[in-house]
Amino acid sequence: MRQEPTPLGGKVRALRRQRGYTQAQLADRLGISASYLNLIEHNRRSISAALLIRFAEVLDLDLKALSLEGQARTVADLMEVFGDPILEAHDVITAEVREMVSAAPTAARAVLALYRAYRNAREGSEALAARLSDGALDGIDSSHLPTEEVSDLIQRHLNYFPELETGAEALWKDARLDQENLSGGLAALLERLGVTVRVLRTSEMGGAVRRYDPESRLLKLSEVLRRGSRNFALAYEIGVLTQEAAIERIVDDPLLTSEASRALARVALANAFAGAVLMPYDRFLAAARTERYDLDLLGHRFRSSFEQTCHRLTTLRRPGDEGVPFHMVRVDIAGNISKRFSASGLRFARFSGACPRWNVFEAFTTPGLIRTQLSRLPDGSTYFWMARTVVRDKGGFHAPRSMVAIAVGCEAARAAELVYADGVALESPGAVVPVGVTCRLCERMDCEQRAFPPLQHPLNVNPHVRGVSFYAPPDGSPP
Numbered sequence: 001m002r003q004e005p006t007p008l009g010g011k012v013r014a015l016r017r018q019r020g021y022t023q024a025q026l027a028d029r030l031g032i033s034a035s036y037l038n039l040i041e042h043n044r045r046s047i048s049a050a051l052l053i054r055f056a057e058v059l060d061l062d063l064k065a066l067s068l069e070g071q072a073r074t075v076a077d078l079m080e081v082f083g084d085p086i087l088e089a090h091d092v093i094t095a096e097v098r099e100m101v102s103a104a105p106t107a108a109r110a111v112l113a114l115y116r117a118y119r120n121a122r123e124g125s126e127a128l129a130a131r132l133s134d135g136a137l138d139g140i141d142s143s144h145l146p147t148e149e150v151s152d153l154i155q156r157h158l159n160y161f162p163e164l165e166t167g168a169e170a171l172w173k174d175a176r177l178d179q180e181n182l183s184g185g186l187a188a189l190l191e192r193l194g195v196t197v198r199v200l201r202t203s204e205m206g207g208a209v210r211r212y213d214p215e216s217r218l219l220k221l222s223e224v225l226r227r228g229s230r231n232f233a234l235a236y237e238i239g240v241l242t243q244e245a246a247i248e249r250i251v252d253d254p255l256l257t258s259e260a261s262r263a264l265a266r267v268a269l270a271n272a273f274a275g276a277v278l279m280p281y282d283r284f285l286a287a288a289r290t291e292r293y294d295l296d297l298l299g300h301r302f303r304s305s306f307e308q309t310c311h312r313l314t315t316l317r318r319p320g321d322e323g324v325p326f327h328m329v330r331v332d333i334a335g336n337i338s339k340r341f342s343a344s345g346l347r348f349a350r351f352s353g354a355c356p357r358w359n360v361f362e363a364f365t366t367p368g369l370i371r372t373q374l375s376r377l378p379d380g381s382t383y384f385w386m387a388r389t390v391v392r393d394k395g396g397f398h399a400p401r402s403m404v405a406i407a408v409g410c411e412a413a414r415a416a417e418l419v420y421a422d423g424v425a426l427e428s429p430g431a432v433v434p435v436g437v438t439c440r441l442c443e444r445m446d447c448e449q450r451a452f453p454p455l456q457h458p459l460n461v462n463p464h465v466r467g468v469s470f471y472a473p474p475d476g477s478p479p
Contacts (some may be wrong), residue, residue: 009043010102011071026161029058043102049277066084070269074108076347076437081115083440084351091361119351148350150268151340153255159341160317163246168276171238182278182303183227186234193241195219197234202395212237224395228303232274239273257391271316278304278331279312292419293324295370295386300434306390314341324417328408331360336429344410346383349438356449357435360407363387367403374412375435376445382432384415
């Protein structure tokens with residue numbers, strides 16, 4: 001069964017203490033008794049919608065601060081932390097972690113920050129050792145991960161940025177853009193902004209596919225960019241030039257701790273704006289519903305790449321007019337996750353590898369074909385996935401090519417809304433693939449692809465018994 005959500009009592013108590021209120025003071029401002037507030041803080045009374053809004057008004061906070069989504073992510077992240085071999089001897093269980101996050105959310109986040117610092121220090125020392133062995137010391141950094149901070153920022157906003165959506169809608173109206181000649185309309189708008197657009201041969205681009213010179217206000221695009229990609233590049237540059245104020249407001253966030261993180265976030269947000277221009281919210285959502293989220297058909301209609309189409313589906317989170325809540329992941333053939341987002345409830349590992357049973361990895365065995373999968377996690381939550389490989393190249397016979405796999409998915413309860421679920425026995429146990437988030441957190445002992453022992457069971461090797469994996473005896477009992 002799906003785990004019960006983390007209660008709000010601990011979060012309310014933490015927020016009250018952060019604001020410097022006693023229970024009596026906060027209760028008086030809320031218009032309830034101190035005893036009732038005490039029951040709420042100890043998870044013995046639920047919070048009505050009206051009282052929840054009152055909490056937000058009195059404590060001057062965004063309702064997102066009271067969201068259980070963040071607490072659930074913290075629980076999942078901490079379980080992964082306690083799955084590290086240096087902590088496995090402490091036998092920390094999920095219930096204890098959930099109680100800690102509920103009762104002391106600030107302390108829980110501090111533990112995560114401490115573990116990140118440890119991981120960064122360890123990775124930094126390994127990088128230093130490698131450089132020393134090569135006799136090189138220049139360019140050593142502190143192993144910061146701006147990509148993680150930007151991923152956290154996007155996740156916290158649920159990949160929906162209203163200001164950028166509004167900006168894209170205004171652009172269509174003010175520039176009188178036309179879907180059939182979008183490229184011409186975008187280029188004309190850039191000209192009005194004082195930017196000259198030129199399409200050049202690959203030999204003149206210096207290895208780039210898009211290059212903008214702020215001084216000469218010249219935007220160079222490579223000839224290898226197809227029409228959809230060229231439109232995206234034009235819309236991206238328009239976003240950089242016209243959406244600076246909105247982007248800077250979003251980037252001014254304590255989650256981003258370095259200029260590198262803020263710079264990467266600016267790029268991600270300009271990309272989000274470009275996606276909103278190529279695939280206008282209302283029109284794209286209507287088409288997605290009508291065509292039952294057919295990725296290829298949507299890509300043809302809006303002249304967007306497979307990855308751009310998948311990413312846009314994850315941004316359809318406008319309150320009151322939402323699409324299917326999707327998760328999305330991008331991996332390379334070595335299993336490195338370079339993009340991740342989840343609105344479906346699926347958890348991605350932050351500190352270790354993903355489950356090899358996910359169909360995003362199987363996509364590499366059938367390049368260019370969409371693979372589907374109905375998967376179930378150990379907690380009983382079930383998801384429907386679509387995955388396909390994408391080849392990236394810079395054009396020409398000798399140009400380097402790389403392959404990644406893109407996967408999007410949703411809760412199985414929403415799968416019938418997707419064309420890819422036609423013919424899939426969604427209610428049949430035989431159609432479900434048992435998966436995990438990562439080996440250390442997965443309790444399945446009968447997995448032939450298990451790479452590490454699970455956190456829930458201590459490693460106890462029996463040299464005389466070999467099961468489906470090194471860590472599972474054939475009788476199914478714990479090792």
